[in-house]
Amino acid sequence: MSLKDKRILIGLTGGIACYKIPYLVRYLWREKAEIRTIMTENATRFITPLTLESVSNNPVATDLFPPNRFAGTHHIDLARWPDLIMVAPATANFMGKIASGISDDLLTTVICATPKPVMIAPAMNPQMWLNKVTQRNHDILGNLGYIFIEPDEGYTACDHYGVGRMAEPQELFEAVKQFFFDRAKGSKKTLTGKKIVVTAGPTREAVDPVRFLTNRSSGKMGYALAEAAASLGAQTTLISGPVNIPPPLGVHLIRIESTDELHAAVKKAFASCDCLIMAAAPADFSPAQSLETKIKRAASDLSLNLKPTKDILKEVARRKKAGQIVVGFALETDDALANARKKLSEKKLDMVVVNTPGEDTGFDHDTNEVTLLVPKKRPVKLALASKSEISYHILDRVSALL
Numbered sequence: 001m002s003l004k005d006k007r008i009l010i011g012l013t014g015g016i017a018c019y020k021i022p023y024l025v026r027y028l029w030r031e032k033a034e035i036r037t038i039m040t041e042n043a044t045r046f047i048t049p050l051t052l053e054s055v056s057n058n059p060v061a062t063d064l065f066p067p068n069r070f071a072g073t074h075h076i077d078l079a080r081w082p083d084l085i086m087v088a089p090a091t092a093n094f095m096g097k098i099a100s101g102i103s104d105d106l107l108t109t110v111i112c113a114t115p116k117p118v119m120i121a122p123a124m125n126p127q128m129w130l131n132k133v134t135q136r137n138h139d140i141l142g143n144l145g146y147i148f149i150e151p152d153e154g155y156t157a158c159d160h161y162g163v164g165r166m167a168e169p170q171e172l173f174e175a176v177k178q179f180f181f182d183r184a185k186g187s188k189k190t191l192t193g194k195k196i197v198v199t200a201g202p203t204r205e206a207v208d209p210v211r212f213l214t215n216r217s218s219g220k221m222g223y224a225l226a227e228a229a230a231s232l233g234a235q236t237t238l239i240s241g242p243v244n245i246p247p248p249l250g251v252h253l254i255r256i257e258s259t260d261e262l263h264a265a266v267k268k269a270f271a272s273c274d275c276l277i278m279a280a281a282p283a284d285f286s287p288a289q290s291l292e293t294k295i296k297r298a299a300s301d302l303s304l305n306l307k308p309t310k311d312i313l314k315e316v317a318r319r320k321k322a323g324q325i326v327v328g329f330a331l332e333t334d335d336a337l338a339n340a341r342k343k344l345s346e347k348k349l350d351m352v353v354v355n356t357p358g359e360d361t362g363f364d365h366d367t368n369e370v371t372l373l374v375p376k377k378r379p380v381k382l383a384l385a386s387k388s389e390i391s392y393h394i395l396d397r398v399s400a401l402l
């Protein structure tokens with residue numbers, strides 16, 4: 001999507017990754033975004049304001065009290081001006097100051113004064129990143145609604161290996177585009193007045209009090225769908241297995257653990273919803289009996305007897321009332337389309353989203369590449385995109401079907 005007329009304020013703090021920011025500015029500039037920059041005093045030790053001025057075509061702001069110039073409410077103007085602020089690289093020091101409400105230079109004062117969304121791309125030595133205070137500040141800021149572009153794992157400039165390296169400029173650029181894409185989609189509110197139920201994540205089938213069978217589902221696709229549905233105005237319920245993702249804002253979250261619990265929750269929620277999207281990965285089998293005491297270590301082999309679990313999708317789709325829509329997911333490793341077509345007709349679904357596990361797709365990835373199958377229509381293949389972007393495509397279809 002084009003960033004024409006989008007106002008982006010980039011804040012640089014004193015980390016070595018400052019040298020990558022001119023690339024980010026260039027990528028944004030090529031998409032016609034309007035860019036202003038603020039540098040902390042320590043950021044100017046790493047690259048010169050002249051470099052940023054040249055690539056952004058705008059003067060760089062560095063002083064809260066600029067010499068030889070009327071300062072006035074310079075910081076308030078800068079806080080109000082952008083559509084989006086990105087602080088990159090963000091030092092541990094910067095995160096600490098913002099988490100504590102300190103505003104002792106131009107950048108921290110602008111962040112304190114802004115009502116606009118703020119993205120933070122931390123960059124630091126892995127030990128600094130792992131430092132408990134840094135992690136606490138990260139959590140505080142995340143909970144306050146600051147949007148993190150998490151650091152990558154790899155070698156940092158100090159030649160240490162670990163997590164802490166700033167996300168590459170291309171990734172920061174993609175995050176900015178994604179932000180505006182989500183906002184444009186979210187502003188359409190095509191699902192206002194609709195009730196959508198999304199399931200996400202794996203289930204756990206107890207073997208004994210301490211062990212369970214599960215699968216690799218991360219829940220990312222279901223959570224992205226629930227977030228997108230809520231942003232499109234739907235009254236959204238998310239039924240989630242055990243995952244490690246914070247619940248999206250404005251979504252009613254129901255936590256479940258086993259396939260039986262998922263079944264009960266879906267049955268209840270389905271009775272009054274317009275659309276059910278089953279993105280969860282419930283177990284197909286569970287132990288024939290769950291033991292009440294822990295199975296002891298033994299030298300001999302152990303066989304587990306498994307029984308098939310209930311086919312929730314089939315059960316629920318059977319009870320579909322006129323006007324209700326059921327969307328299933330099919331993760332296939334072979335004959336993907338043929339198997340998904342079978343699922344579509346056998347289970348009487350309204351749409352099947354087909355994906356195959358791959359390098360950038362399927363379980364635990366932030367991106368996915370899917371094909372949408374709808375009865376009596378040609379399959380529609382969507383290009384590799386973030387799970388959020390894929391969610392909006394799926395919900396566009398849902399909205400048309402509804």
Ligand SMILES: Cc1cc2nc3c(=O)[nH]c(=O)nc-3n(C[C@H](O)[C@H](O)[C@H](O)COP(=O)(O)O)c2cc1C
Pocket residue numbers: 012013014015016017040041042043090091092093094123124125128
């Ligand atoms: C060569 C060098 C590289 C540094 N790189 C980083 C860094 O990548 N991340 C970080 O958090 N701090 C880094 N620091 C420390 C910060 O510059 C220091 O904490 C400073 O107070 C940050 O100021 P600011 O947040 O106001 O820009 C570095 C320091 C030096 C001397």
